[in-house]
Amino acid sequence: MFEKKVWNDRQSEHPARRRLTPTENDNEYEISRAEGLVMEEGDAFDATTMNDLENRVAKAFAEYDPAELGAVNVTVQLYTCKKEGKVYQLTGSGAVGRCKIPAAWASGDTWTVNGTTVPAYCGADAVDGDTIVAGRWAIFTFDGQQLNFNGGGGLSSGKLARATAKASQVLDGVPFYAGSKTLQKGTMRNNGSWPDADKLTLENGKLYMYKANGYTEGGLEAVASLLGDASASDIMQGTAASSSKGLHVAGSIVDRGNWSAQIVPGGKVTIPPGRHAGDGSVSAAALKTMALRVSDWPHEYPGMEWHYTLTGGTLVGVAGLGRASGDASSNVIESIRIAGNTIYVKNASGGYPMRDITLLYY
Numbered sequence: 001m002f003e004k005k006v007w008n009d010r011q012s013e014h015p016a017r018r019r020l021t022p023t024e025n026d027n028e029y030e031i032s033r034a035e036g037l038v039m040e041e042g043d044a045f046d047a048t049t050m051n052d053l054e055n056r057v058a059k060a061f062a063e064y065d066p067a068e069l070g071a072v073n074v075t076v077q078l079y080t081c082k083k084e085g086k087v088y089q090l091t092g093s094g095a096v097g098r099c100k101i102p103a104a105w106a107s108g109d110t111w112t113v114n115g116t117t118v119p120a121y122c123g124a125d126a127v128d129g130d131t132i133v134a135g136r137w138a139i140f141t142f143d144g145q146q147l148n149f150n151g152g153g154g155l156s157s158g159k160l161a162r163a164t165a166k167a168s169q170v171l172d173g174v175p176f177y178a179g180s181k182t183l184q185k186g187t188m189r190n191n192g193s194w195p196d197a198d199k200l201t202l203e204n205g206k207l208y209m210y211k212a213n214g215y216t217e218g219g220l221e222a223v224a225s226l227l228g229d230a231s232a233s234d235i236m237q238g239t240a241a242s243s244s245k246g247l248h249v250a251g252s253i254v255d256r257g258n259w260s261a262q263i264v265p266g267g268k269v270t271i272p273p274g275r276h277a278g279d280g281s282v283s284a285a286a287l288k289t290m291a292l293r294v295s296d297w298p299h300e301y302p303g304m305e306w307h308y309t310l311t312g313g314t315l316v317g318v319a320g321l322g323r324a325s326g327d328a329s330s331n332v333i334e335s336i337r338i339a340g341n342t343i344y345v346k347n348a349s350g351g352y353p354m355r356d357i358t359l360l361y362y
Contacts, residue, residue: 002060005053010042076139087112088132090147098139105132111147120147128181155181200247236275256280264362265316289319290359294345295352306353309342313361318343320358 013036020029043049077094083103090099090113105128111120120140122131131151132138139150155177163178170176170186177183201208206223230243235251242248254274261269264285271282290310297306315338332348333355347353 003056005056008040008042011038011040013037013039083109086110090114090142095143096139096141098137100137101132101134104134105129113142113147118142118146120149122149122151130181200242202244202247205244264314285362287316287360287362288313290361292357292359294355294357297345305344305346307342307344308359310359310361311341313341315341315343316360316362318357319360322356322358323354 015035017034017036019032019034021032022029075094076096076098077092079090079092079094079097079099081091081099081102082089086106086109088101088109088111090097090111092099092114107128109132111118111127120127122128127147127149131149141148160177160180165176165178167184167187169188170184171188171190172186174186175183176186199209205225207227225244228243229245230241230249231245232249232252234253235241235249236253236255237251238255239251240248241251254272256272256274256276258277258280259272260280261271261282262285263269263282265287269282292308294306297308299306317338318336321333321336333353334346334348335344336346337344343357343359345353345355345357
């Protein structure tokens with residue numbers, strides 16, 4: 001686009017006044033401005049200013065005539081167009097042209113401009129039958145290398161390439177576009193609506209659906225395995241399901257809810273079969289401790305074993321053995337044993353075993 005420039009006059013107090021300064025030669029003077037107060041310098045008439053004008057004019061023409069085809073042809077020019085075989089032949093000049101299309105487009109057609117083969121586009125795609133229509137006028141831009149016809153912005157080949165449907169995936173006879181601008185028709189058989197079934201049977205590994213009235217040859221048949229293979233043991237009590245094992249099979253799985261149990265140390269429990277809600281648990285009985293002094297227990301000679309029998313629980317073992325104050329001469333323990341709920345402590349020498357012991361029980 002041409003850039004306009006505002007030209008300004010020079011304005012001064014005495015625009016026509018000049019000063020004459022004598023030189024070394026007789027009757028020869030230097031002339032200089034003596035305008036007094038200068039209000040506006042104005043635009044000089046010099047090479048810089050005129051070259052700027054030339055450049056702005058050239059830039060404007062370059063936008064309309066990129067191939068430098070001639071400034072006179074920057075408006076829409078009439079081209080002649082004829083088609084020979086599969087070639088559209090344009091003849092004319094100008095960066096922007098128009099022509100009347102002489103014949104219908106066919107796949108594989110090409111273009112020439114003044115005898116030179118060039119590519120032709122419409123928007124993002126190569127021109128095709130959507131743009132080139134017999135008897136229609138077409139407007140184009142020619143930059144010396146390619147033709148660009150007005151149009152585009154519709155359903156481009158690039159967008160159509162994203163559509164991947166096949167004819168076998170579209171109902172028979174239904175037209176559609178996919179992959180290209182070629183109109184296709186579907187080939188998938190239309191089986192219509194399925195009838196409502198009033199009766200279901202399993203026959204020789206197949207599921208059959210029948211109407212209660214009238215005749216349906218063979219029923220509507222499906223492989224029974226499509227129903228799955230669940231048995232009564234796979235289904236909850238109180239519910240029923242259909243599978244290849246039968247129709248309306250009643251479930252047998254017991255709902256155990258949050259089943260829980262407690263076991264003693266060394267014990268075990270059998271978890272019953274069925275559905276468990278997930279919040280149940282199996283826990284061990286909590287262990288307790290009892291602190292005693294061995295020297296307080298009864299004992300017999302000559303075995304030198306002190307013993308204690310636990311009541312109100314089950315003895316498990318010893319949690320700790322400590323030294324008590326007192327007679328320490330006999331504090332060496334030879335052995336400790338447990339028989340049922342009775343614990344025996346044998347001293348290594350004579351005297352009383354002044355030892356504190358902690359028993360473990362539940």
